[in-house]
Amino acid sequence: MSKKSAKRSALTKFSLVAKSEGMTPEELEKFCAENGVSFAELQSWRDLSLSAMxxxxxxxxxxxxxxxxxxxxxxxxxxRKEKALAEAAALLILQKKTSAILGPEK
Incomplete structure (x- = not known):
């Protein structure tokens, strides 16, 4: 990516992509030259825009x-779920310890 295109805002890049949509290859070549952008950069911006959407x-x-x-x-x-899980684990451990001390419930 050239230094010039790195300084372009996302909105500017998207605008260029939108303006170039539907152009013939000849029109695209002229458009890229007029706006100081390579076809590869324009295609990359288009792909990124589509991917995000x-x-x-x-x-x-x-x-x-x-x-x-x-x-x-x-x-x-x-x-919240981690706290609930920790509480449930503590209750199970406490239940096992009390049943070991007092014997199984009847």
Whole structure:
């Protein structure tokens, strides 16, 4: 990737991809030359855009904030389940110890 394309924002890259859609090979060559981008870069940006949309399930790309919120929610749920599992394990150990001391229940 050239230094010039590395400085382009994601929105600019996506805009170039959108504008180039449906062009003939000759038009694409001219478009790339006018915008200072290689065909390979344009194709790479297109593939990345499509991949992001396909992986989002319904075509909507998750924002960073939505992703962070979901990660926080999943971490909280995991912590809750870990605590419940630890409590269940402690109760089982306690039950075994008391039955060993007092004998089996009748």
């Amino acid at each position: 396909e992986n989002s399930g319904d075509g909507n790309v998750m924002s960073v904030k939505q992703h962070e919120d979901e990660v926080a929610k999943l971490k909280a749920e995991l912590a």
